[in-house]
Amino acid sequence: MLFRSVHLWNLPLQLCDVTLWMTAFACLTLVRPLVEFAYFAGFAGAAMALLAPDLMRTWPQYPAIYFFVAHAGIAIGIAVLVVGRIAPVRNGAVSGY
DSSP: GGOOOOOOOGGOOHHHHHHHHHHHHHHHHHHHHHHHHIIIIIIIHHHHHHOOOOSSOTSSSSHHOOOOOHHHHHHHIEEEIIIISSSOOOGGGOOOO
């Protein structure tokens, strides 16, 4: 019953889709593991996507606008949280081993 609403053409779920949701939840809840995941995965993925975009459509169409708005939203949300010192990354977050 649950899987009837899942359509195969909505897949794959990409890393930036996950980090977009994690950034939104991190901004709303300020939970450290969410902030750290969004920081490391979000900056890596969103920065590369903004620096070297691979667009399927030309600029003034909806998919291209969504691409830049979503990736810029990830970068801005994480920058506000971490660089703005609202939810800074812990000292041991980088070296997890």
